[in-house]
Amino acid sequence: MGDSDDEDEAEEFPSDTIRTLIAFGEGGGTDIYARQIWGQVSEQRDVSVQFDNVPGAGGMTGASEFAASDSGGHTIAPFNAPGDIIPALIQDVDFDFEEFRGVAAHAEEEFVIVGNPDEEIGDFDEMVDRYADGEFEAFGGMQPGTQFNIIATILRDNADYDVQWENYIPYDGSGEVGQAVASGEIPNGIVTVSTAEDMSEQVDVVTGLVDHELSAFPDVPSLTDLGYPDLGYLGGMVRATYAPPETPDEHIEWLEEAAEEAIESDDLQGWADEGGLHLEFMGGSEFVDDLTSESIGNIRDEIDLDEFRD
Incomplete structure (x- = not known):
């Protein structure tokens, strides 16, 4: 009887x-990724999918609302490891990321520095010099305590990079950082490579913050290409979808299968290939849960979280 009820x-x-x-x-x-993947799920599975942006506090406003939802799997949320886990460990939040239920991981994505095209920044070395000369003062990224902010702080405080920005300008998303750079509000900022690709006609990509070639921008040198130290796991992130803590196993299974089907569809693979973006079904619920635990361990071992607390 119980098995029949579960099946129903x-x-x-x-x-x-x-x-x-x-x-x-x-x-x-x-x-961008969430709308593509779950929009495809809506089409393939003939289900209604609604998208709500709830920005603020480096993603923690939306994460707190998500953690409190009791939807049986009818609310899902994309987060990124380690990026979105960092502020959850820094801020005084009322949830534990490890209690979220993994659904599927769909991309590894790099961070890049973009510049305003009118500034005609040749490369990262030139950008460093123009900050040192006082020509540039502002540098943009996401809210304090986010992965973006931690990278910016390392670039300033580590003499190996020596990016002497004076004012860190925070925004509620990578897209907002890109728009601020494109408009000239700030000369440079850190964004995801998908934002940079989406805005490729509005911003210049100065460098990749990783140790390998950017498939979306193969002609752009990375920090390591220019002889700078590798930022390690901070230079990128893994994108994944989560469900609230109490979501039933069978609903997780449905979401995981729907995500895999959408991610591997010809439509989405064509979209990713056209944009030079990474999109693959990297793993389901267990993979994401392990990723979350590993990220929390790395963050606690390698980042002085107290430095970024108020």
């Missing part, structure tokens, strides 16, 4: 609109 419950899911809560502004990499 699984067959009935989803019984309502699936709400995709995006804890960042529109136009950033998290937003």
Whole structure:
């Protein structure tokens, strides 16, 4: 009897609109991937999917709302490891990231520095010199305590990089950082490579913050190409989808299978190939849960979190 009830419950899911809560502004990499993947799920599975952007506090405003949702799997949210886990460990939040249930991981994505085209920044070395000369003062990224902010602080405080920005300008998403650079509000900022690709006609990519070639921008040198130290795991992140803590196993299974089907579809693979973006089904619920635990361990071992607390 119990098994029959479970089967009926699984067959009935989803019984309502699936709400995709995006804890960042529109136009950033998290937003772009989520809308593509879960929009494809909507088409392939003939289900209703709603997208809500809930930015603020480096993603923690949306994460807190997500953690409190009791939707049985009808609310999902994309987050990134280690990026979105860092502020959860720094800030005084009322949830534990390890209690979120993994659904699927879909991309590894690099960070890049972009510049305003009118500034005609030749490369990272030239950008460093122009900050040292006082021509540039502002540098943009996401909110304090985010992966973006930690990278910017390392670039300033580590003499191996010596990017002497004076004013860190925070935004609620990678897309907002890109728009600020494109408009000339700030000369440079850190964004995801998907944001840079989406805005490739509005910003210049100065460098990749990784130790390998950027498939979307193969002609852009990375920091290590220029002889700078590798930022390690901080130079990129893994994108994944999560469900709230109490989501039933059978609903996780449905979401995982739907995500895999969408990610591997010809439509989405064509979209990713055209943009030079990484998109693959990297693993399901267990993979994401392990990724979360590993990221938390790395963060606690390698970052002085107290330095970024108020």
